[in-house]
Amino acid sequence: MPKKRKYICPIEAAMDVIGGKWKPHILWKIKDAPLRFGAIQEKLPAISQKMLTRQLRALENDCLVSRTEYPGMPPRVDYALTVRGQTVIPLLMSLKDWASEELADQINDSG
Secondary structure, three states: OOOOOOOOOHHHHHHHHHOOOOHHHHHHHOOOOOEEHHHHHHHOOOOOHHHHHHHHHHHHHOOOEEEEEEOOOOOEEEEEEOHHHHOOHHHHHHHHHHHHHHOHHHOOOOO
16 A cells, blocks of 8 residues: 655655656566566666665555565565556656657666
């Protein structure tokens, strides 16, 4: 269930849920298919295990990411966008398009 915090404006609320250094990157990396923790970390090598865990939990608490556990040895956990999380992707695509156009000389695009 999402937080029930009161915000001064919608931008503040949005940035609390999807802002920060890592949340947009995580959402972008799992937009096409569920990924295991290790695969997300491989795609974001600069993030620490502790920070990735923290950010995935926050995204899960805000109902943007689902965590599915599969039995077996070793146990497997996948992270995927929820229906609510999928609504964020067009926003990230707009940001990507804007940056590609307005900040092209500053970008070394690796996805």
